[in-house]
Amino acid sequence: MVDRLPEGFIRTFLEENVKYSPAVIAVATGYFVASRLYRVYLGPTSVIPGNFIDNFFNLPLIYYNLPLGKRYKNFIDLHQKYGPVVRVSSQAISVADKHMIKQILHDDDLPKGRNYKAFQFEGHQTLFSTIDKDFHKTRRRVVSPAFSVKYLSALEMYMSAEVDVLNDHIRSAIKSAKQLGTEPAEVDMWQLLQRTALDVIGTTAFDQSFEMVKGGQHPLPKAISDDLSMSALRASTAGLPIISNIIDLYLKYQKSKQFDISKFMIKIIEERLKSGKRKNDILQILIDTQKAELKNDRLDNQDIVQENILFLIAGSETTSNTIGFAITHLIEYPEVLRLLREELDDLYPRDVKADMKHEDLKNLPYLNAVLNETMRLKPVAMGGLVRETPSNYLLGGKYHIPKNMLLSCAIYSCQVNPEYWPEPMAFKPERWLEDSDIPADKDAFFPFSVGSRNCIGKNFAWMEMRLILASFVYNFDIAPVPESIEGLNDLRQFVTYTIASNSYKVKVSER
Template sequence: MVISYTVGLLPYLLAVAALIGLIFRLLAPLAKLPGPWYTALTSLVLNYHEFTHGRTLYIHRLHQKYGPVVRLAPNEVSFSTADAVKEIYMSGGSGYDKTEFYSLFTQFRTRTLFSTLPRADHSYMKRYMADRYANTSVMKPEVLDGVSSHAKDFLKKCLEGCAAVSYADIYIHLHCFALDGVTHQLFHPYGTHANRDEKDFRLAKEMSYHDSLKSNFALYYMPWASDVVHYFNPPKPAPLTNDYVLKSSAGSSPSPFSLLSKLQAQAKATSMPPHYVPAECKDHLAAGVDTTGDALCFLMYQLSQPTLESERIQGSLRKELMENPSTPFDRLPYLDAVVKEGLRCFPPIPMSMPRYVPQGGSTIEAHHIPGGTIVSCQVYTVHKDPGVFPQPLEFQPERWLDAQGEIERNRWFSAFGAGGRGCLGRHLAMAEMKLLLREVYSQCRTTVSDQMNSDMEMEDQIIASRPKGQCCKLVFEKVV
C-alpha cells in the first residue's frame, strides 16, 4: 500500500523538483543578464548550433541584438569588448583558468602546453619553449630561408596547375605550405615538402579534410559515453600524421633553431611523461596547419574577387612589393595592412575560448559574474565592432594605415588571442603569411576561376574555421 502510494506520488514529486530547479535558474544572477529567455533555462539551443557548425554566427547575431554582454546558457556568458578580453584573458598575466573544453586537445593521451588547464603549470611549460617562437628567432635566416623556399614551391605548384587545367586549388596547396612551414620550425632537418613530395602531400591531405566537430563536442558534453560516441563518429584518423610525428620526434641532432632540439634537451634534463615530446610537437603541428592555411585561403580569395575594389587593393599590394624587392617583409606597410585586415575579417580561430570565472566572482563590463561561470569573448564579433572598425564587414586594408584610431584598433585586434596564453606561434604565422603573399603578388595577378563553385563561407570546426567547400580555385597570371 505504501509502495503503491509512493509510486503514485512520483510524477508529482518530479514535477515539483523540476519547478524548483526552474525557479532557482530564473532567480540566479545570470538570469538578469541580456539574452534570449530560453538561455536562462537551458543550453540546448547553444548545443544545437555547436553541433551544426553554427556557434560563431549564432553568438554574433545575439551580440548584434542584445549588445556586448549576452547570456548563452544558464552558466555561460559571452562578451564582445576589448575591456572584457583584457579581464578574461590577460588579468594576472594569463587570465582566468581554462575549462575542461581544452582537454579535447590532448595528444597521445598527454597534456600539452595548449591543453594544460591551471595557469601556473602552463607558465612553467611555456618558459622553456617560448624562445623558439620569439620574433628574434623567427627572423633568423635559417628560419626565413626555409619558409621562403616553401613559398616558392607553392607558387610553382599553382602555376603548374594553371598550365594543366587552367586553375589551382589553393585550399590544399596552402595547407601544404603551412605544413611545410611549421615542420621546418618544429623538426628541421626532418621537415616536409608537401608541395613537391607525394608522400608529404598525402600527409597534408590527411590533416586538411576530416571533420571531427561532432565527435569532439559529444565527448566534451558526454565524456561518460566516449565509447558510444567513437563507435558512431570515430575521432579523426591520422595514421600518417602520428607516424611522421613519432619518427621525427625521435630524430637525432635536430637543428639548433628547431623546437625539437629544445624539447629533447628539456626531456633529458627533467622527468617528462614518455610521450611528451611527440605530443607537444603534434599539438604545434595541428595548430600551425589549419590556422595559417585557412587564413591565407580566405585572404587570397578576397584579393581575387572580380570587383574594382579588390583589383585596386591587389594592385596597390603588387606596386609596393615590386617597388621594394629588397625591403624586409616586416617593413612593408601595405603588406602588413592587408594581412591584418585579412586576420580581422577572417580570424583563423574566430570562436569563443572558454574560461572559468575565479572563485569569489569577478566584475566584467559592470556585471558581477559568480565564480565558476564560463565566460568568453568571440574574436569574430570583437573584430566587427562598428565603433572601432567602421563598415566592419568591408575589407579595407587602408584602415590600418590611418593614424587616427590606431591605438584603439590594435587594442581590439586579437586574432592571435591575448595574454600569456595567446598564440605562441604568432610571429611565425605572420612571417609565413607575408612571405607567401610577397612571393605570389610580386610576380602574379590572381583571379577567381570561372570553374569555382565551392562554398567559401566560414564553417566552424571544433576550434578553428575553414571554407565550407574546402576548395578554392584561382587563376594565377604572371605579370613579370
C-alpha cells in the same frame, strides 16, 4: 564513417548509462528543472539577456556546432539582438565588449575553460590544451626558445624553400594550361595553401617535409585532422554527459582504425637521439629539454609528441586559412591588390632578381595592413576564446558571475562592432596605416589573443603569412573563378574558420 554502430559499442553504452531506478531519475529531473529555472529567472546571471531555450538547455549550442559548424553565426546573431553580453547556454556567457574581453584575458588572466581538456590528446596536457596555469607557465618557459625571433630567423630558409615549391607548382599548372590551350590556369589555392603550411610545419618542426604540394599522401596530416575533429566533437558535448558518452565510445572505435601518430613521432625522436646529430628545428629544442636540471623542465618523448602535434595543428590550417581569406579579399577588391603589388614592386623591382627576405617584408605597412584587416574580418577564433571563472567573479563592474561559468570572448563580434570600427564590415586595409581617416581600434583587436595564453607561435605565423602572400602576389596575376566566389557564402567553424567546401579556385598567370 561506419554503416552501423558495432554491437559492442551499444552494449557498452547501455551498461554505462542505464543503471538508475525511475525514482532516482525523477528526483534528478526535478532538481535539474528547478536549478535551471532558478538560474534563468533568479540567479545572478538572470540580468544578462539571452534566449530562454539557450539558457535552459545546452542543446542549441550543440546543434549549431556539431552538424552545421555555425555556432559562431549563432553567437553573432545573439550579440546583434541582445548586445555585448549574452547568455548562450546554461553554463556559458558570450562577451563582445573590448574592455571586458581585456579584463578576462589580460587583466585577470582567467584560466582556460574546461572544454579545452577535450584537446588533450591521449590524456597529455600541452601548452594549448592545459587549464592548469602553473603547468602552462612552466611549459611555456621551456618551449619558448623555439619561438624566439632569433631562432625563427634561422628557420626562414626552410619556409622560403617551401614557398619556392608552391610557386613552382603554380608555374607548372600555368605551363600545362598553355600547352593545352586552356589559359589562364585554374588552381585551388585553398588546398595548395593548406598543403604548403603542412610542409612548412613538417620541415621546421621535425625535419620531415610531407611533400604535400608535390602530391604526397602522407598519413600524418589526415590523422591529426581527424584527431582535432574528434576533439571538437568532445568539446561541444562536454555539458551533456549521455551524449558525451556516446561520442566518446564512437570516437574510441574510430581511433582504433587510424594511423598511429604517437608511434610515428616517437620513431622520429628515437632516430634523432640514436643518430646523435643535432638539427636546427623545433624538435631539437624540445629534445634538448631532456637534459634540463629541473625535473619539471624536462619533456619526455610523449610530451614532445603531443607538443609537436599541437605545433602541426596550430601552425598549419590557421595560417593557411588566413592567407587564403586574404587572397579572397584581394580578388574582391582589385584596388587593394594593385596597392599591395605596387608596394612589393617598389621593394623588389621587377628587373632585379632578388630573394624575398622577411626582414624586408615585416616593415611593409600595406602588406601588414592587408593581413591585419583579414584577421579582423576572418579571425581564426571566430567561435570565441573560452575562459572559466575559478570563483565568483565581477565582470565589467556590474555582472556577478558564479563560479565555474564559461566566459566566451566573442572576438569577431568585437572586431566588427561599429562603436569601435567605422564601416565595420568593409575590407579597408588603410584603417591600419598611420594618419588614417578611419583608424583601427587596436584595443578591440585580438587575432592572437592576449594575456599569458596568447599565441606563442605569433612570430612564426607572421613570418609564414608575409612570405607566402607577398611571393604569390608578386609573382602571379590572379582573377576570380565564379563558382569559388559563390562558395564564400558558406563558411563554417568546427575548430578553425574555413570555407565549407574546403576549396577556393583562382585563375593564375605569370606576371
